[in-house]
Amino acid sequence: MSDSAQHLSYAVPGVSCGHCRAAITDEVTKVPGVERVEADLDAHRVDVHGTDLDDAQVRAAIDEAGYDIA
Numbered sequence: 240m241s242d243s244a245q246h247l248s249y250a251v252p253g254v255s256c257g258h259c260r261a262a263i264t265d266e267v268t269k270v271p272g273v274e275r276v277e278a279d280l281d282a283h284r285v286d287v288h289g290t291d292l293d294d295a296q297v298r299a300a301i302d303e304a305g306y307d308i309a
């Protein structure tokens with residue numbers, strides 16, 4: 240019974256268009272436990288939903304996509 244739904248939120252100033260959204264979604268969905276990635280282009284924010292998420296891995300994936308977290 241280790242399942243625990245989680246929601247992590249990151250301020251990512253560089254997220255500004257559909258390309259950014261696709262690049263980040265591609266990378267972050269590879270992280271174990273991630274079920275859904277939402278990139279808000281106006282708020283420059285990335286929301287990650289899943290179970291047993293590893294914050295460090297999600298941050299690394301956003302970095303791998305080429306974006307800095309504020």
Ligand SMILES: [Cu+2]
Binds near residue numbers: 254255256
């Ligand atoms: Cu873009």
